[in-house]
Each structure stands twice: as structure tokens, then as C-alpha cells.
Amino acid sequence: MFRVKASPVVITTLLLLMLILVAPAAATTRQADSQTRLTALTSRSDALHAQIARLAKKARGHRHDATFSRRVVRVNRKVIRVNAVLARLSDEFLEQESDDTTAADALIAGNRLALHMGRDAIRLDHRSLHARSRRVTRLVLAAAINLSSANAQLKGWRWNKPQPTPTPTPTPTVTPTVTPTVTPTVTPTPTPTPTTSGPAVPAGYTLIANQTINNLQTSGLHDRYYYRCTFTGGSATSAVVTLTSAHDLIFDSSTIATGGGWNGVSVNDQSGSVNDITFKNMLFKAQGRMGIEITSRPTTAVTGYQRIDIIASTFEPQGNEAVSYDGGPAAGGSLFSGNLIEGAGNDPAQTYGAGFEINGPSNMTVTGNRILQCRGSLLNLQMHTTSDCGWVFTDNVFDASQRLQSTAMSASSQVVLGFNVYGGQFARNTMVSAAPGGGVAYLSNCRNMDWRTSGWRDATSRAGYATPTQVGGCTSNQF
Numbered sequence: 001m002f003r004v005k006a007s008p009v010v011i012t013t014l015l016l017l018m019l020i021l022v023a024p025a026a027a028t029t030r031q032a033d034s035q036t037r038l039t040a041l042t043s044r045s046d047a048l049h050a051q052i053a054r055l056a057k058k059a060r061g062h063r064h065d066a067t068f069s070r071r072v073v074r075v076n077r078k079v080i081r082v083n084a085v086l087a088r089l090s091d092e093f094l095e096q097e098s099d100d101t102t103a104a105d106a107l108i109a110g111n112r113l114a115l116h117m118g119r120d121a122i123r124l125d126h127r128s129l130h131a132r133s134r135r136v137t138r139l140v141l142a143a144a145i146n147l148s149s150a151n152a153q154l155k156g157w158r159w160n161k162p163q164p165t166p167t168p169t170p171t172p173t174v175t176p177t178v179t180p181t182v183t184p185t186v187t188p189t190p191t192p193t194p195t196t197s198g199p200a201v202p203a204g205y206t207l208i209a210n211q212t213i214n215n216l217q218t219s220g221l222h223d224r225y226y227y228r229c230t231f232t233g234g235s236a237t238s239a240v241v242t243l244t245s246a247h248d249l250i251f252d253s254s255t256i257a258t259g260g261g262w263n264g265v266s267v268n269d270q271s272g273s274v275n276d277i278t279f280k281n282m283l284f285k286a287q288g289r290m291g292i293e294i295t296s297r298p299t300t301a302v303t304g305y306q307r308i309d310i311i312a313s314t315f316e317p318q319g320n321e322a323v324s325y326d327g328g329p330a331a332g333g334s335l336f337s338g339n340l341i342e343g344a345g346n347d348p349a350q351t352y353g354a355g356f357e358i359n360g361p362s363n364m365t366v367t368g369n370r371i372l373q374c375r376g377s378l379l380n381l382q383m384h385t386t387s388d389c390g391w392v393f394t395d396n397v398f399d400a401s402q403r404l405q406s407t408a409m410s411a412s413s414q415v416v417l418g419f420n421v422y423g424g425q426f427a428r429n430t431m432v433s434a435a436p437g438g439g440v441a442y443l444s445n446c447r448n449m450d451w452r453t454s455g456w457r458d459a460t461s462r463a464g465y466a467t468p469t470q471v472g473g474c475t476s477n478q479f
Helices: 008-022 028-058 066-095 101-128 130-159
Strands: 206-209 212-214 222-227 230-232 241-243 247-252 265-270 275-280 292-297 306-311 323-326 335-337 356-359 365-367 370-372 379-382 392-394 397-399 416-419 425-427 430-433 441-444 455-458 469-471
Touching (some): 101 130
Parallel strands (some): 206 222, 222 247, 241 265, 275 306, 292 323, 306 335, 370 397, 379 416, 397 430, 430 455, 441 469
16 A cells, blocks of 8 residues: 655745754845745645645555546646755755754754655655656656755765763762761772763664674664674675665664675665665675675566665675665665775676676765775776766775785776766776776766866886777766
8 A cells, every 4th residue: 555654744844944943043034035935835745745645545446547647747846845945955065164063963864754755755746647657757756866865965965973971960069077086998890881872863762782682683674783793694696784675773882783695785676665774983894795786677677776875884895896886776765985906806707897896776875985995896887877976976986006915807808897877977986997907987878977177097107008099989088
């Protein structure tokens, strides 16, 4: 049965909070204007919530009714506007360089609810519009992707901020009464282990801390915060942690132990069944196959996973690829930020050996990472459509001259390998090739990629190795 998961009333309440928090205290006129805007938005959102609920109940019986289809399209347009307003607020918050983590948390929560509402609207479209109005469904998806990208950057900003430390309650100073004639016998007591504050757990989440968890299966699991846990298990065909039909999970300061030969983490999405999963401050131990593999099937689906974020984590050298984001163009919208990949392809028997792969998903944000020498390419980038990929790569270091793993880079492997990538912003990145590997880049049928402000060099100044190679219809790429 179709269910509406998020009320726009909640979204607009959080939006009001953000409008007040972002505005300067002295700007009373601006606050009044914000409240006026929000009052109107609240009214529209109340109506939108009611319409989605009513239309969802009627979708099956009115799927061929033109009037019903027009009502669904109008709801879609309202969803697009809500998502657009929240995306703008997220961008404005980041541009202000504020330190207000409370405001950021409120905005993240509002964004998440809005994204759930957008997903429900798309589900309603599938039941009612079919091929009659694919354009409006694509616009809803595009608005959701834009909001997802803004929210991923906001979450990355939030995770990099220090967690608040509770203020200790002052203990009153007591002047002891000393009796000079009595010498007390002092029995030594162990020094207590200092306690540290736990993580800031979002409202509604259940905290699971300091546990060893074997073969975690998360089908249907949601609203869990795993803190300082160790995950064990896996087999030759199953991962240590497998995620299916899961959402709103956080893995923080935990370890994915070496498993039985497969992946450390497998995320198996089916048409958007997995969303809002965050890994931060994690250690991915060496695996026989991949550190984490994220897939979405079918690749033709109009919805796919979103917000599978990996932040400030370390990947030991993996037997196969270290990190893979795989799926159709509707999947993606995720953040990979501040991570270290120490190697990949360390098992020569494994077919692939890239450090970081995007194979099909759109609107990925990759920033502030460091990838060391792998057996294969440090980056394996592929798309399968002619639409702009929407990728943003900034401030990364891809350095093949630094090697930690036992298996050396193949002579035919490039630092960057790209096939059929259209568009994308690649700013302030550093690519370093080194023997015995190949050159800095091999691009085939890639177009409109903007690599300006990024640098290319070879560690020993080998002739021709510091220039990207372009073949097979590459046009309009900027270096």
C-alpha cells in the first residue's frame, strides 16, 4: 500500500526555523518577510500533503483519467518548488560560512523529509502518469537530485564540525575540617577512566555503541546509529555488512573487519530501496574483493539510491576495487569526502583493481580525498548516457607515486580512466603518474569535462606521461 512518509507541514516548520536562524538578529524586516513567505508556503504545503494522500488512494482506479493526471502534474510542480527552496537555503547557508551546527541539523532534517516527499511523488507518478508525462517526472527527479547534492555538501560540512562537548556541572569547593591529631590511613583507589561524550544522535535514531556485530543484515532496518562497533562475518559470496531495503542509518567510528573473501560492505539497491546511509570515520579492513560496492538495479529505473555518503574514512588495500558506486543515471546524489584509499587490486587474481569507481550514477560529489597507487586506475569513471553527469570533483589528490600495497600498478593503467563521461566539474585536483604505471589520464568519448585549475604531472618527469590522452570522439574538454 502506498504511504506518504513525510508531511510538508513538518518541512515548512523546519524551514521557518532555518529562515529565522540564517537571518541576522538585527534584520527584523528580513525576518518578517521570511515569516510571510513561510506562511504562504505552509498553506501550500498543507494542501499538497492532503492532495498527495488523496491522489495516492485514487491512483489505481483513475490511472487513465486525463483530469486525474493533470492533478498529479500540479502536485509534482509544487513538490519541485519546495525542493528548490530548500536547495537554495542549503546553498546560502554554506556560502555564509556559518558555525551554527544547530541550524545545519535543522536544515538537514528538513531536506531529508522533503526528499522523502519527492520520492513519494515519483511513486505516485509511476502509478498514474506512465508514459503520458515523463517530462514532469524527470523534473521532479532533477529537483530531488539538486536538493540531494546540496544536502550532501551540507552533511559533509556538518560532519567536519566538532561535536559539542557537554559543559560539566561545577562542583562546589568544600574546605575540609582537619584534625591535626589524627593521621588517616589512605587506601589507594584506581584512577577512573575518563568518560567521553557520545555522538550527537539525530532525533528518532537508536544508538548502538561499543558492540561486535556479526553478519549484519539490514533489510528493512532504519533509524539506527552504530558507534564504535566492529562488524565481522561474511563469506566467499557475501559481504561483512549487507544493506538492502534500508534507510536512515549512520555508521560512525567503527571497523569493517576482514571478511570471508567478498566485500566489506555490499549495498544492493532495487529501484531506490536504499537511501540515506552515512559512513564516517570508518576503517575498512582489507577484503578479498571490494571495500564497499554500491549497486542499483535495474539500471533503467527512474529512481535509484541517493545519499550513500562516505566521509573521513580509511580503506586498506583491497583485493579488487576499493570503492564502487554503480547503477543507472537515476542513482547517485552521494558524497565521498575526506577519505583515504591506501590501494586496490592487491589480489592479482581479481579482475579489477581501481581505487574509486563511478559506473553510471549521476550527481556525485567527490571532495578532499587522497588515493594512493593501485593496480588499476586510481579513478575509473564511466557513464552510459549523453546527459550531463552532474559530478563535482574538487581538492582531491590522486597520487600513483605513493605505494603501500604489495601489488604494483599495471603499466597499462592510468591515474584517471574515463569512458563516455559528459560534463562535470573537476577543480583543484592533483593527478600524479608514476612508474611502473601509465600516464595521468586516458579519456574516450568524453565531452565538456572541465579540468581547469587541476594539475597533471609525472613523478619522474617521464616524457608524454603528464598529458591526458583523448581518443574516440572526445570534444570540448577543458584542461
